[in-house]
Amino acid sequence: MFRNLTVLILLTALFSGCAIKKLQQSKSAVVIFQTPVFKFYDKGFVNIYEDHINLQVFEVGQLALNLYVYKDKVCQSTFKCLSGKEFNKQYLHPSYKKDFLYNLLSQNKIYHKDRTNNIFIKVKE
Secondary structure: OHHHHHHHHHHHHHHHOOOOOOEEEEEEEEEEEEOOOOEEEEEEEEEEEOOOEEEEEEEOOEEEEEEEEOOOEEEEOOEEEEEHHHHHHHHOOOOOOOOHHHHHHHOOOEEEEEOOOOEEEEEEO
């Protein structure tokens, strides 16, 4: 009886709250991400999901940058999730809107050059 209840609870958790987000689009690309804090220029992927975008950059076959970009926050394995505004303040520029990176990565042509703040972001398929 106890074993059946445990299995039922695990299956319920698996199918309700732990469902895997559906990948809508995946693009391999050359990623240039240069800011005063980040400097990456290598191969990577832009994976678009229902509610977020995952930007991955690999250097010499190793994952160097792994960002989970939502409309209101940005998450990375090396730091907890930051609000979009806080991420911009720390890694881009405080003048950018909270959904700047999400909107940029959602475009077909991903290109942003800000000479004033020394920020260049380009993803080329």
